[in-house]
Amino acid sequence: MPRRTRKSLSPTKPLLRTPLRVGNLDAAAIVGELRQLHEEAEDPSIDRMPDDAELFRALLYVEKHASVLKDDQAQRDGAVKRVTLWQYLREQVDLHQAKAVEDARSAGTEWADLMPALAVSTPSAAYNKATRLRAAALTAASQEGQAVRRTPEAVLAAERQLEIRAAAERRAAEEASRRHALLVPVARRLVRCRSGFVDDEDVEFWLDQIEAVLPSCHTATQMVSLGTYLEALVRALKKIEQHTAQPAGCSDESRSAHAAAAELLAH
Incomplete structure (x- = not known):
């Protein structure tokens, strides 16, 4: 009876069975x-x-x-x-x-x-x-x-994957930093021309939230909060425009500020 040959595995192929580990403990x-x-x-x-x-x-x-x-x-x-x-x-x-x-x-x-x-x-x-x-x-x-x-092949492949992941995380962090740097001036512009928007309870509420967080907007968490409030404000303005078929801004300045915020959030 012919002897069965053992199939050779790719040196980079992941292990089929991950070894059990104690892992982190106190x-x-x-x-x-x-x-x-x-x-x-x-x-x-x-x-x-x-x-x-x-x-x-x-x-x-x-x-x-x-x-x-x-x-x-x-x-x-x-x-x-x-x-x-x-x-x-x-x-x-x-x-x-x-x-x-x-x-x-x-x-x-x-x-x-x-x-x-x-x-x-x-x-x-x-x-x-x-x-x-x-x-x-x-x-x-x-x-x-x-x-x-x-194996050297598996290690090099895994290290390449780590490098790719780290590069993607760096790009995401850089993009977030760039976006955050733009959030503050856009938000301030909206607050400055708040009187130029139509009278609406939701719009007033989100403008109040933005105005409250702006003076202390320095950390990443605060920036996330500012972005969340800005998104909610833009949604509220868009809802008004859909219902009225009219711009939510009553002045050129407010309409321009709204457009800038919407463009920033779209990217």
Whole structure:
């Protein structure tokens, strides 16, 4: 019977099964729970247990003194918490080591100089191990939580996607900044000529909101509020024009201000 050949996978193809992860957790709080178990067991050395924030040293302590937990349930709880925290540490190691390698390379360190630090015997092995570390960091940064294959091709492809996403976010931020810079003068112009608009309760309300927020309109959140009020005002003016078939502005200045606001919001 002919032997079935194994299908080779693309080195950039995402993993079909994303590895399970502990993910983010409050490690200090869990160390605190371990401390409480040892206090309740009257651990005579508890005052030598490291601070809750010193995760590695605290884990070594509770491992060494695990025998003080006499209650079966306390033993189980303590052991499971230790397993969880060691898994958490394991997941963090690749991320932080990848950042350390990145910093070393940025400082001009050659791959040959990183061989002892990465416990490999050739510069190419140092490069490949660093690539695998970057894969872990890219998996953590993935919006979809999808694991990145530990191959140079997959890592480079994932990094390109991150660069594309970052560039799109920069463009969106620049556009938002440009739009926000135009919001204030357009809003001020509308407020200045408010007497030139037809008498309408909704128009007056939104003009009041705009006028109230304008003096302190500096942060991104305040700009969003201003944009929201401006959109509501333009909708109210448009509704009047649809019902009356007449301009909502009674003067050239108010009509021009309305047109400027509508054009800004349309883009």
